[in-house]
Amino acid sequence: MKIAVAGTGYVGLVTGVCLAEHGHTVTCVDVDEQKIEQLRQGQTPIYEKDLPELLVRNRERLTFTTDCAAGYRDAQVIFIGVGTPEKRDGSANLKYVYAVAGQIAETAERDCVVVVKSTVPIGTNDKLEEFLQARQTHPVRLEVASNPEFLSQGTAVRDTLHPSRIVIGAESPEAAEVLRQVYQGFDAPLVVTNRRSAEMIKYASNDFLALKISYINEIANLCELVGADIEDVAAGMGYDERIGGRFLHAGIGYGGSCFPKDTKALHWLANFHDYEMKTVKAAIEVNDHQKLRLIKKSRKYYRDLKGLTVAVLGLTFKPGTDDLREAPSLVNIPILQDEECRIQAWDPVGMEKFRALYPDGIAYCDSPEAALAGADLCLIFTEWPQVKALAPETFRRQMRRAIVLDGRNCYEPEAFAGSGVVYDSVGRGTVGEDSGMCQR
Numbered sequence: 001m002k003i004a005v006a007g008t009g010y011v012g013l014v015t016g017v018c019l020a021e022h023g024h025t026v027t028c029v030d031v032d033e034q035k036i037e038q039l040r041q042g043q044t045p046i047y048e049k050d051l052p053e054l055l056v057r058n059r060e061r062l063t064f065t066t067d068c069a070a071g072y073r074d075a076q077v078i079f080i081g082v083g084t085p086e087k088r089d090g091s092a093n094l095k096y097v098y099a100v101a102g103q104i105a106e107t108a109e110r111d112c113v114v115v116v117k118s119t120v121p122i123g124t125n126d127k128l129e130e131f132l133q134a135r136q137t138h139p140v141r142l143e144v145a146s147n148p149e150f151l152s153q154g155t156a157v158r159d160t161l162h163p164s165r166i167v168i169g170a171e172s173p174e175a176a177e178v179l180r181q182v183y184q185g186f187d188a189p190l191v192v193t194n195r196r197s198a199e200m201i202k203y204a205s206n207d208f209l210a211l212k213i214s215y216i217n218e219i220a221n222l223c224e225l226v227g228a229d230i231e232d233v234a235a236g237m238g239y240d241e242r243i244g245g246r247f248l249h250a251g252i253g254y255g256g257s258c259f260p261k262d263t264k265a266l267h268w269l270a271n272f273h274d275y276e277m278k279t280v281k282a283a284i285e286v287n288d289h290q291k292l293r294l295i296k297k298s299r300k301y302y303r304d305l306k307g308l309t310v311a312v313l314g315l316t317f318k319p320g321t322d323d324l325r326e327a328p329s330l331v332n333i334p335i336l337q338d339e340e341c342r343i344q345a346w347d348p349v350g351m352e353k354f355r356a357l358y359p360d361g362i363a364y365c366d367s368p369e370a371a372l373a374g375a376d377l378c379l380i381f382t383e384w385p386q387v388k389a390l391a392p393e394t395f396r397r398q399m400r401r402a403i404v405l406d407g408r409n410c411y412e413p414e415a416f417a418g419s420g421v422v423y424d425s426v427g428r429g430t431v432g433e434d435s436g437m438c439q440r
Helices: 010-021 033-040 051-057 068-072 095-107 124-135 156-161 173-182 195-226 230-238 259-272 278-290 293-298 328-338 351-357 368-372 392-398
Strands: 002-006 025-029 062-065 077-080 112-116 142-146 166-169 190-193 309-313 342-346 362-364 377-380 403-406 422-424
Touching (some): 002 010, 010 025, 010 051, 010 062, 010 077, 010 156, 033 062, 051 156, 068 095, 077 095, 077 173, 095 124, 124 195, 142 166, 142 173, 190 195, 195 259, 195 278, 293 328, 293 403, 309 328, 309 368, 328 342, 342 368, 351 362, 368 392
Parallel strands (some): 002 025, 025 062, 077 112, 112 142, 166 190, 309 342, 309 377, 377 403, 403 422
């Protein structure tokens, strides 16, 4: 089929490339000329596993342009995959979605299905169809369908090519059939429903996972107080098929482009309808507090952080991506700067983006070992393989005072016993207690 995709971010670009991999002819449209030129050269503007290889392999079926008319004029299906960032009040900002819809209304010259892949509040697809039909300049049929994405950054290509399910929200059998044809050859269950239910499936799924993460983090915090081990607790819970083991990894909270904004958006939407989702509200509050867990732990070892050299291992919100959105590093590093700490940071793919935000006051290092050199404190924010490969001896040898606060539970605590390193993780107590708080 002839398909257009609006937006070349994580959702749009991965969708376009993966549809081309399945034999469709795809035109990807974006307003960013630099990004489009980069894609024309076979280079991806985002860091995502397997995406560069697929991009090159499918170049004959992929076109990249800033000319929306060329992209939308005769497309059979147009996917909207632009961002829906949160506003100050927590609601979803739909200006990019409506900007694309306006372009489609002006340029579409054949009947087509406009498929909203972006995460949008319940009811948006209905309003978008009215918007399109009121502004279209050609006598064609424009029908809107919902097809939410369920990809994770770092595994987005795999999640798109081998999805857990494909959700189609359509108000007519014809629109649903078009999407069935688009996904012919994908081996996944099809859930065909109306548009509002499809929109809710996306929010309900993401917010449930956020709830699960916040819940296990609260259990982890209590484990520290009562002497239990969160890893054993999570393992024991995960064997129950009703619970499952995924998203039961305790740490310093969730980040990224989805969970933070989607929890806030659903909470805002409920309030708009005079209903309060107490569980979602609690998840948001727990996550905000959890991101500061390591700073709070540091007070056990230093009454005053001023002048300390702090090693920061990991800047992105998770491994496998260069995305910094809602990453714990963005909350914690400004606090360390306010405390006048000397910060030595390392991340394998996120440093350039972080440097663009914080060009001064941080020493960006080319290895974890370099970041640890002479440090009084180590904070682990991202569980990169290079971090998990570090031995206790490396911390003891490189650091001036070997205190490691692990926000991602990268190591087995027993490995630090007798190592001369203070190892303090989330929900598992402390190994290697030293002589007490430093009076610096």
